[in-house]
Amino acid sequence: MFLKNCWYAATWSRDLGAKPMARRLLGEPVVLYRQENGQPAALEDKCCHRAAPLSKGQCIGDYLECGYHGLQFDASGTCVRVPVQTRVPPGAKVRSYPVRERWSVIWIWMGDPGRADDAAIPELSWLDDPGWVSAPGYFHLKGNYLLIVDNLLDLTHVTYVHKNTIAGDPAEGAVPVKTERLNDGVRVGRWMIDFVPPPLFRKAGGFAGNVDRWQHVTWLPPSNVYLDVGCATTGTGAPEGDRSQGISIWSSHLITPETETTTHYHWCFSRDFRLEDEAMTRLLFEGARDTFLEDLEMIEAQQDRLGGVTLDGLVDINSDNAQIQARRMLDEMIAAETAS
Ligand code: FES
Numbered sequence: 001m002f003l004k005n006c007w008y009a010a011t012w013s014r015d016l017g018a019k020p021m022a023r024r025l026l027g028e029p030v031v032l033y034r035q036e037n038g039q040p041a042a043l044e045d046k047c048c049h050r051a052a053p054l055s056k057g058q059c060i061g062d063y064l065e066c067g068y069h070g071l072q073f074d075a076s077g078t079c080v081r082v083p084v085q086t087r088v089p090p091g092a093k094v095r096s097y098p099v100r101e102r103w104s105v106i107w108i109w110m111g112d113p114g115r116a117d118d119a120a121i122p123e124l125s126w127l128d129d130p131g132w133v134s135a136p137g138y139f140h141l142k143g144n145y146l147l148i149v150d151n152l153l154d155l156t157h158v159t160y161v162h163k164n165t166i167a168g169d170p171a172e173g174a175v176p177v178k179t180e181r182l183n184d185g186v187r188v189g190r191w192m193i194d195f196v197p198p199p200l201f202r203k204a205g206g207f208a209g210n211v212d213r214w215q216h217v218t219w220l221p222p223s224n225v226y227l228d229v230g231c232a233t234t235g236t237g238a239p240e241g242d243r244s245q246g247i248s249i250w251s252s253h254l255i256t257p258e259t260e261t262t263t264h265y266h267w268c269f270s271r272d273f274r275l276e277d278e279a280m281t282r283l284l285f286e287g288a289r290d291t292f293l294e295d296l297e298m299i300e301a302q303q304d305r306l307g308g309v310t311l312d313g314l315v316d317i318n319s320d321n322a323q324i325q326a327r328r329m330l331d332e333m334i335a336a337e338t339a340s
């Protein structure tokens with residue numbers, strides 16, 4: 001069961017061109033494409049004539065042409081042309097989905113189109129702010145989408161899973177976190193004062209000694225997560241708000257179920273320092289990729305053992321608080337949506 005009346009990231013903007021893109025989202029086959037004016041569109045990826053995937057066709061101006069017998073559809077899903085006859089049969093239509101392009105992301109609304117609300121697109125302005133540099137990436141993951149949400153809301157795994165990337169001092173694992181339930185999500189975070197910097201941050205920030213490190217994670221239902229993470233030279237006032245002697249990275253995670261047990265995972269590190277430095281962009285892209293590959297390997301192994309999608313019969317520990325709250329909030333939202 002998925003929350004339907006909300007926006008999911010269908011793809012990064014830069015990955016959608018004139019060529020139709022097939023994506024199964026929440027179990028439904030969808031084809032995404034751009035119209036002639038660049039506006040994105042999304043249709044059910046199943047032709048109403050003989051069920052060929054429309055993604056095997058091509059874009060002709062504003063229309064999507066089926067690759068089997070050439071029927072053409074507009075962005076509302078209405079068939080506008082049948083090559084071998086002048087009359088378009090009544091009811092020749094496929095489902096269309098509301099789509100928006102914001103923050104360099106193509107967002108799709110999988111629920112009731114009449115309820116699509118632009119104000120509900122998550123605020124992720126750093127992803128296309130000219131004062132920031134973002135280097136997005138994508139993984140297809142063989143795991144339930146909430147396993148990634150769990151992972152991101154659980155800071156304790158960093159010490160164990162990310163030894164080669166973002167784990168710093170092993171003592172970090174014992175630093176407690178603070179969880180906050182927001183009106184529209186869950187936030188968890190912590191400060192680690194006077195610790196050895198993790199390898200990636202040491203390279204990116206050029207730190208010679210110890211740092212004060214912060215990790216603040218925000219989950220927005222159903223499955224978008226962003227992290228404000230960084231570190232600054234110890235004793236330079238970062239916990240009080242002065243980050244001038246440090247670096248901060250905003251880490252975005254746009255997590256979209258493909259099926260119950262597979263996921264489209266869009267991730268991105270964004271920075272607001274050394275904007276012109278290509279080597280820094282590469283370092284952070286590769287750092288993000290390598291870090292999230294470590295998560296991916298663990299989550300796919302976890303999904304293999306879980307089999308299904310519930311955590312029934314497993315034991316909770318204190319640091320699971322944020323993910324338990326998030327799952328509970330999402331369950332309530334899905335139940336309310338189903339009831340209505
Ligand atoms: S299946 Fe699409 S035109 Fe025939």
Ligand SMILES: [Fe+2]
Nearest residue numbers: 151158161295
């Ligand atoms: Fe991780």
